[in-house]
Amino acid sequence: MTPDYYLVLAAILFTIGAVGVLVRRNAIVLFMCIELMLNAANLTLVAFSRITGTLDGQIMAFFVMVVAAAEVVIGLAIIMSIFRARRSASVDDSNLLKY
């Protein structure tokens, strides 16, 4: 069992997340895609930790989890306050600022 497969899987997950942010319209789904990207990075870190035989990658994964949790709090707060006023979480409806 080689850890290389995990790197490939992580790259695929990261790409799904990155493309998802570009094509989806719901702010919550965009947000989930970003979380997917962060977790793909976590998987990469842990896989490299195994390959290089150092522990740093696993420690970093813990830090990233904490950061992701903090980001959820901020993000949902912003999306909630917009949803209350507009009754919609679609990013296409937030179109007051342009040109």
Add this chain to the structure above:
Amino acid sequence: MEDLNLPPIDYAALSPILILFGVACLGVLVEAFAPRRARHPVQLVLAIGGSVAALVMVVLERNTRVVTIGDAVAIDGPSLFLQGAILLLGIVSLLLIGERSLEAGGPFVAQAALTVGSEKDNRQAQGAPGNTEIYPLAVFALSGMLLFVAANDLLTMFIALEVLSLPLYLLCALARRKRLLSQEAALKYFLLGSYASAFFLFGVALLYGYAGGVNLQQINEAVAASQNSDILLYAGLALLAIGLLFKVAAAPFHVWTPDVYQGAPTPVTAFMAACTKVAGFGALLRVLYVAFEGVQWDYQPVIGTIAVLTMIVGSVLAVTQQDIKRLLAYSSIANAGYLLVGVVAQNREGVSSTLFYLVAYGFTVLAAFGVVSLVRDADGEATHLSRWAGLGRRSPLLAAIFTFLMLAFAGIPLTSGFISKFVVFGAAIDGGQSWLVVAGVVTSMIIAFPYLRVIVMMWLSEPAETTPTVSVPGWMTSAAVFIGVLATLALGVVPSPLLDLTNDASLFVR
């Protein structure tokens, strides 16, 4: 099992960062326990006092050159200089944020959770005292910036990036009026910002695989000697650069800037334009100069192209803007391009000229947004450019100040804008990047046009019935604008003290 050894920690060198983190946590406690009436003065004094204390520590530690706390933080010339700059600009922005005399209750919403357009929201817009959580948030952002410019490994840099970004996302959403715009700005900033930091993180992961660690020195050694695939190195560097270039608003990662600058409360916009730019460029300089010196010939053309693109996008789109805050946002994008010219120069002058530019630009932009917050009508700030027509007749002093700032942005001699462009372009020529200088000069001429248009509009048009009044500023806004104008003038007339300082501060520890 061997004992765990704590790495040596140089608390004195870290004290500016620790002081600000402490003050921010204290601010949260004040928010919880102090009576509502007392909060505003207490928080304001705490935030400004903490920043001043941190600044004093930076000055006392000015000769420290050390890598501490397990090689995670490097306190050296550039980081001390940038920390000092961030704190100075931060104190001036806190003055703008703390201003409460321009409208009843200040520029921030009383309770962020109130639904926009509800009855309670209309009542708070009438002048309920604005919320004071902005101070701990701003101080958290400042402390993140101090750590960001000093981070010596990529994990610390990522954490600092989030510590500085997350409070900024919230600050953007807290305007008292035009709350839909403000919340939309926050949403856009948040989604794109966390998208960019996810790229940054994946870059960190790839570089960890390449170098076996995320320390900048370790990466530098790996670049010279590693047997691992170069794909990891280049992909990692590219993804890392996306995250950093997003923060400094370089094209093509600039699209958030105009929307966020327009929608956010003006004091917060000023804070972002001045301090975030300093922090972002500080981190970019450290990453490129310390970790990736070995591949500079590979990334130089790429960053150079991004610099040219940024200058062109910023200056050409600035010409078409109809809103003063958006105009300043595009001007900030163009300035990011000029700063990148200094970054790509890849010599000691490149670092020192970028440091000089950051300070000079920061003060000018703070003063400019300070002036913008003064031009008001019944609905709050009047930011549409057509409303500024004839302002010179209504309020000559304010129009004269703004004219001076516009000329500084355009790079007229005797202002700091001229000197900073001059040193940056000089460093680029020394570094053999004359093509960037050509692009820089051409775009400076293009972007002078929108600045001059504002000046002409203010002075040569007749004031109309609807021309907004200029509020009499409180002492805090007056002080902020005065400091900004004074610095712009002083750095234009006698730049040599600061130039010497940046020259001394331009060596990274390795």
